[in-house]
Amino acid sequence: AQTVTQSQPEMSVQEAETVTLSCTYDTSENNYYLFWYKQPPSRQMILVIRQEAYKQQNATENRFSVNFQKAAKSFSLKISDSQLGDTAMYFCAFMKDTGGFKTIFGAGTRLFVKA
Amino acid sequence: GAGVSQSPRYKVAKRGQDVALRCDPISGHVSLFWYQQALGQGPEFLTYFQNEAQLDKSGLPSDRFFAERPEGSVSTLKIQRTQQEDSAVYLCASSLAQKRYEQYFGPGTRLTVT
Structure with a gap:
């Protein structure tokens, strides 16, 4: 069975600074997807970034980038130039590529961006 | 176009009551997923539909939970005899x-069972 672990329940960062959220996972699959989702206080879950396991290049989306270490089963999210609107819960998640219906989520990291 | 909508947004039920939660997916989306998110936790997968076919219901916690999508668009999650x-x-x-x-x-629909 797959598991996703986020070891940082809460983090805070000063506006305009950089913060890194950690995630580790466990799987015996070779092909899969990893995700970071953002859930603001309004509760609508939004996809921040996605990484395909077969791709060696780390995914980036504007101020958001990941450090994907397949052998170490590590998938961290870096947020650059943090903005007040980045305040939210962030969930790391996993989905198998073939025959994958379930998305497995971590417990989340609550991020506070301070002015 | 419109996003995924859910109704009601909030539901309070007394223990033992049945509830029905509705999901309207994005038009043309064949796949539909239900998740349960307890307070302070990440979402947990409940069930998956492809069109009207329920291909995976392994996450439903008990036989009190039932989901359907009869015409391959709107889906309803029903919980019978709700518990806290x-x-x-x-x-x-x-x-x-x-x-x-x-x-x-x-x-999401926030369900509170009293």
């Missing part, structure tokens, strides 16, 4: 069939 441990936010997500990795989430 059913209190949670129920999230619905939809996607194109070929892009199950690209799920769009609704705002």
